[in-house]
Amino acid sequence: MARQQELLAEIRAIIHAAPLFQPVMPRTGKPFSVKMSNCGPLGWVSDIDGYRYQPTHPRTGEPWPAMPGMLLELWREHTAYPLPPQACLINWYEPQARMGLHQDRDEEDTDAPVLSVSLGDRCRFRLGTRERKGPTHSFLLESGEVMMLAGANRMAFHGVERIYPATSTLLGRSGRINLTLRRVTRA
DNA sequence: AAGTACCG
DNA sequence: AAGC
Structure with a gap:
């Protein structure tokens, strides 16, 4: 719990420097229901032109804040x-926010695992296979849980079906933060 | 046309 | 209403 509070404080400082932005779908411009920011040398963004990793914030033009040491440690401990x-993508879910089924496929290095950390309210998470219409199953993810997508699951479709408001007091209000750590380039 | 981090 |  104390570790989660400590991590949350780091994330709040990052969001202060690199404000949450509202990504939109490529081509259609439809806004996502989640808000995003990033830390680390690269950040994931989505706008009318497509999905990509870039070194700077789309609105401020500033480099993304440094990745906190805690996250580098988590990566070292959990992935080998x-x-x-x-890149650490910060997804901010208001209670009504969702994330449709998708793959993380904008990284060159697809051998590296993807590591995710949940903070705040519980959510129902859905995990499938590498094929969009493959079978899926869903399960609860709660504050403090660390999930790794590696091996056969690295390219699995996944998404967030629902946030359960007021199921955690960590944020001081309802909502969920997900941190997703990724290796982007190969060397 | 597929395909889809949108959508129902 | 979720789970699909």
Whole structure:
């Protein structure tokens, strides 16, 4: 719990420097229901032109804040990957926010696992296979849980079906923060 | 046309 | 209403 509070404080400082932005779907411009920011040398963004990783914030033009040491440690402890993560995507879910089924496929390095940390309210998470219409199952994810998508699951479709408001007091209000650590380039 | 981090 |  104290570790979660400590991590949350780091994330709040990051969001202060690199404000949450509202991504939109490529081509259609439809806004996502989640808000995003990033830390680390690269950040994931989505706008009318497409999905990509870039070194700067789309609105401020500033480099993303540094990745907190705690996250680098988590990566080292949980993945046995030789290279450090380059991007930490911060997804902010208001209670009504969702994330449709998708794959994380904008990374060159698809051997590196994807590591996710949940903070705040519980959510129902859905995990499938590498095929969009493959079978899926869903389960609860709660504050403090660390989930790794590796091996056969690295390219699995996944999404967030629902947030359960007021199921955690960590944030001081309803909502969920998900941190997703990724290695982007190969070397 | 597929495909889809949108949508129902 | 979720789970699909």
